[in-house]
Amino acid sequence: MTEPRWLDEREARLWQSYRHTHRELMRALEARMITNSGLSGADYALLHPLSEAEDGVLRTRDLGRSVGWERSRLSHQVSRMEKRGLVCREECTSDARGSMVRLTELGRKAIDAAAPDHVDAVRSYFFDRLTPDEQTQLTTLLERIAADLPNLCAPTDCVD
Template sequence: MSSDTRWLDAHEQEIWRALRELLWGFESAMDRQLIRDSELSGVEYSVLAALSEADDGILRARDLARQLGWERSRLSHLLKRMETKGLVARAECPTDLRGFNIMMTTAGRDAIVKAAPGHVSFVRENVFDPLTEEEREALHSAAMKIQASIREAGLWVNPGVQKG
């Protein structure tokens, strides 16, 4: 063991464990809510949300992967499943024959329209409603500082993307 290790004290361990459980549990809970209410997984919702916010509902596959902070192979596998479900379609990019454009289908648009109200309610009820305005600001500040620290270390999945 390195003598330079700055071990966590008991209170820091408590904070870390609470954060770790929140990170792991929140994503699972959000997935369960989305699947229950709209039959979309969290990752499918993320893809459809990104497409719904894009100009004309179309994004290059590489840009979509970058925006979501995912490896292209992960996105490619997901897009194949979403195509099978009729949620998205792929087409060759007219300006670069090596790339593909991803577009939301009518079924995809219907799915995100159905899913969005429940998802927003889940976020509001579980993230914003339990916190005071001061706690919300502290959470935002802490999250941004943690992200910046990980980015500076070069370990953030997608260092070029920062959501506001």
């Protein structure tokens, strides 16, 4: 067995900085969203792709893939949102094994009301702190890192 390649001081600082920034940014966005709209980050994560889908409907499988969630987490979140009238489940007419999630009128109103403030928060907490050149550089770097991530392990080797 080979020795682990421990992070040097510069690498450790970068990694911790990335993790801390991501955690705190998500926490701040979530807190503002709950305060201003009553929606959780998880609510918004599902309402957003549904609001952009044709007729506000997506196969459950496709909705889960769009947010990168495992089936169990998605099912629990959809159930919570269904109880609040934000979404409803439907049978898939083209495949009896599948199911659909539909954005309700209340869900549409909720995402339409929350989106402007959410975009303002993202702009204020993230984009306004970077120059246009820094935004371009960060995009390039993040896309490079993300490009191969799905290929780094077989699905059976990775935990969702």
